[in-house]
Amino acid sequence: MKLTTILPAIYGLALFSLVRLANDIPLGSNYLEHSSLFITIEIVGVIVGCYLSFFLFGRWINFSRKRMIGAYVEYGAVVVFSSMLAFAVMLMSHGGVTNNGSDIVIPLIVVALMSVGLYSGMKSSSLSRLYDEQRLRNEIMRNERMQSELQSLKAQYHPHFLFNMLNTIYFTIDEGNEKARDTVEHLANLLRRQLYDSDEKTGIDREISVVRSYVALAAMRFGDRLSMEMNIDPELGDEQIYPHLFLPLVENAFKHCGGDNAISIDIRSTYDGVMLTVINSTAADSGAGHNGTGLKNLKRRLELLYPRKSHELVIKREAGRFMVTLILKLWIKRQ
Structure with a gap:
C-alpha cells in the first residue's frame, strides 16, 4: 500500500x-x-x-x-x-x-x-x-543539444561557405534583374537564420521574416497556379518566442499542397500569446500531411519548450483541405 x-x-x-x-x-x-x-x-x-x-x-x-x-x-x-x-x-x-x-x-x-x-x-x-x-526538462534539452552539437559543427562548414557564396552571387547579379536578386536574398535570409539563430528566444518579427522568405521561394514552384493568402496581425509587437516553430508548418503546407493549390497563412496576436494558422488545399485522395517527420519533430520541440498547457497544436483534416493551428501562450497581459 x-x-x-x-x-x-x-x-x-x-x-x-x-x-x-x-x-x-x-x-x-x-x-x-x-x-x-x-x-x-x-x-x-x-x-x-x-x-x-x-x-x-x-x-x-x-x-x-x-x-x-x-x-x-x-x-x-x-x-x-x-x-x-x-x-x-x-x-x-x-x-x-x-x-x-x-x-x-x-x-x-x-x-x-x-x-x-x-x-x-x-x-x-x-x-x-x-x-x-522543469529542471529535468532543461537537462534533457541540454543533453540533446550536446549530442547534436558535434554533428552541427561538422555540418556548419559547408552551409557557411554556401552562405558566403550566395552573398557574392547577389552582388554579381545585374541590379535590373530584381527577381534573381530577390531569390538569392530570400535564400540567404533562410540560410542565415539556420546558421546563426540559437535556441534562445527571439523576436517574433524574425520568425515572420523567415516565413516570408520561405513563402517567396516556395511559391516559385507553383507560379501562377498558386492561390496564396498571408495575413500578419499588425498588433504583433515585441513578443519573444523560441525560433524554428513556424517554418515547419508552412513548409508542410507547401509540401502537401494540391487540389486547388491554395495556401493561407495567418499569424495573429491573442490575449495571452500568439496564434499561427496554416491551411492548404489537398488532392481528393491525398492522405499526406498528418504524420510527417517535420510535424513529429515540431511536436517534440513544443513539448520541451512550451510544456504542460502553454501551447496548443490542433491538426484538422477536412474535405479538400488540411489545417494546422499553433497557439503559444506567452502570458502577455494586454490592455
Missing part, C-alpha cells in the same frame, strides 16, 4: 488526538466517557474529512497557481473550508449544536491551524515537484 493512500488517515488520527489534547486536558474531561457511537462518528468523520481535504487542497493549489490568486484569498479559503468541515463533523457527533462553547471554539482553532500547516506543506511539495520537472 502506498504511503500517499494512508497518509490522510494518519494525518486524521493525529489531528483528532491533538484536538482531544487541546480540548479535554484544560477542561479535565474524560473523552472516553462518551458513547462508542459518538466516538466512532467523530473519528470516522475526521478521517473522511481529511481525505476530502487532501483531494481538494491539491486541486486548489493548482487552481490558485494558474489563476495567480492572492495569498490572503488562497489561505482564507483553506481556513473557511476546514472550519466548516470540522463544524459539520461536530454537528453529526453531537446531534446538533452543543451549549458548551469550548467544545466548538478550541477544535475549530486547532483544525484551522493544522489545515494551514498541511496546505503549506502540500503547496511547497507541489512547487518543488514542478521545479524538479
Whole structure:
C-alpha cells in the first residue's frame, strides 16, 4: 500500500488526538466517557474529512497557481473550508449544536491551524515537484543539444561557405534583374537564420521574416497556379518566442499542397500569446500531411519548450483541405 493512500488517515488520527489534547486536558474531561457511537462518528468523520481535504487542497493549489490568486484569498479559503468541515463533523457527533462553547471554539482553532500547516506543506511539495520537472526538462534539452552539437559543427562548414557564396552571387547579379536578386536574398535570409539563430528566444518579427522568405521561394514552384493568402496581425509587437516553430508548418503546407493549390497563412496576436494558422488545399485522395517527420519533430520541440498547457497544436483534416493551428501562450497581459 502506498504511503500517499494512508497518509490522510494518519494525518486524521493525529489531528483528532491533538484536538482531544487541546480540548479535554484544560477542561479535565474524560473523552472516553462518551458513547462508542459518538466516538466512532467523530473519528470516522475526521478521517473522511481529511481525505476530502487532501483531494481538494491539491486541486486548489493548482487552481490558485494558474489563476495567480492572492495569498490572503488562497489561505482564507483553506481556513473557511476546514472550519466548516470540522463544524459539520461536530454537528453529526453531537446531534446538533452543543451549549458548551469550548467544545466548538478550541477544535475549530486547532483544525484551522493544522489545515494551514498541511496546505503549506502540500503547496511547497507541489512547487518543488514542478521545479524538479522543469529542471529535468532543461537537462534533457541540454543533453540533446550536446549530442547534436558535434554533428552541427561538422555540418556548419559547408552551409557557411554556401552562405558566403550566395552573398557574392547577389552582388554579381545585374541590379535590373530584381527577381534573381530577390531569390538569392530570400535564400540567404533562410540560410542565415539556420546558421546563426540559437535556441534562445527571439523576436517574433524574425520568425515572420523567415516565413516570408520561405513563402517567396516556395511559391516559385507553383507560379501562377498558386492561390496564396498571408495575413500578419499588425498588433504583433515585441513578443519573444523560441525560433524554428513556424517554418515547419508552412513548409508542410507547401509540401502537401494540391487540389486547388491554395495556401493561407495567418499569424495573429491573442490575449495571452500568439496564434499561427496554416491551411492548404489537398488532392481528393491525398492522405499526406498528418504524420510527417517535420510535424513529429515540431511536436517534440513544443513539448520541451512550451510544456504542460502553454501551447496548443490542433491538426484538422477536412474535405479538400488540411489545417494546422499553433497557439503559444506567452502570458502577455494586454490592455
